Amino acid sequence: MRPLLVGALLVTAACGGGAPPGAGTLAIRDPWARSADSGTVTAVYLVVTNGESGPATYTGASSPAAESVSLHETMAMNGMVHMMALDTAQVIAPGDSLVLREGGKHLMVNGLRRRLVAGDTLPVTVRFADGRALEVRVPVRSAY
Template sequence: MKLLKTLAAAAMLAVVASAAQAEDVTLGNLTLSKTWTRATPPKAMAGGGFVEITNSGTEADRLIAASSPAAKKVELHEMAVTDGVMVMRPKEGGIEIPAGETVALQPGGLHIMFMGLNAPFEEGTEIPVVLTFEKAGDVEIKLSVEKMGAKGMGHGNMKLGQDGMKKDGN
C-alpha cells in the first residue's frame, strides 16, 4: 500500500510538472521557450509578457514587433535604472537576438508590454501572442498565465506538499 501511494504521488508530480512547462516553439534558427505572463487584477489596464529566445544560427536576428488579441496595443519594452530611477520605455529598434546566444525577456528587464487589456489575465489560462522577427518572420506563441506576482513560470514557482499535490508557493 505504501508503494502504491508513493507511485501515485510520483505520477501526480510528473503530471503537474509537465503541465507547468510550455512547449518550445522553433522558427528557423530561433527557439522560444519559457513563455509566460502574470495574472492581472480585475481592472488592470496593462501586463507584461516574458520569453527566452535562443538563436542557434550564425547570423543575428531582431525581434521587431508583437501583437495579441488580448490587448489594444502591444509593444516591446525595457526597464532600466537612469539616475537612480527605474524607468520603463519602448525598446526603439526592437530587440537584437545575437547569433549563438539566448536573450531573456523577463521581469525587470526586456519584456512584452500589453496595454489596454481586453480582459484580465487569469491564472491557468494562456495568452496568444504573435512575435515578428526581422529575418525569421512571424511566430505565434502562447504565454502561460502564472499567479499574480510570480517571478517565473511553472514548477519553479510551485511547492508540492508531502502528498505530491500543488500548493501555493509564493
C-alpha cells in the same frame, strides 16, 4: 524547460537534419505573463533563442487579446524604477538570446481585452525582420 517550437511550420525548411531539438532554429523559451484585469496592462517575459547561423532581428509583437504590445526595459534611476520603450528592432546574434525577464526587458501588453488569471494562456505573436512570426501561448501566473 523544453523550447517551444511553436513556429515550426514556418521554419522547418531551415532545419538541418540530425541537429538536436532546438538547435538550428529560432525558438521561444520560458514564456509567462502576469495576471491582470481586463482593460489594464500586463507584462510578458520570455527568451528568444537564436540557434541559427545568421543574426535574427526581433521587430515586434502583438496579441489578439490586447490593443498593442511593445518592448520595454525597466531601469532603476536615482532610486526610482522607470520603464523605457525600446527601439523595436533588436538584433540577436547567432547563438545568442534576447532575454525578457522581471526587472529587465519585457513585452508591455496594453489594453487587455479580457481578464487574465493564473492558468490562462495569452496568445502572442513575435515577429522578425525576415517575415517570420513565432506564435506563443503564454501561460499566465499570479501577479503576486
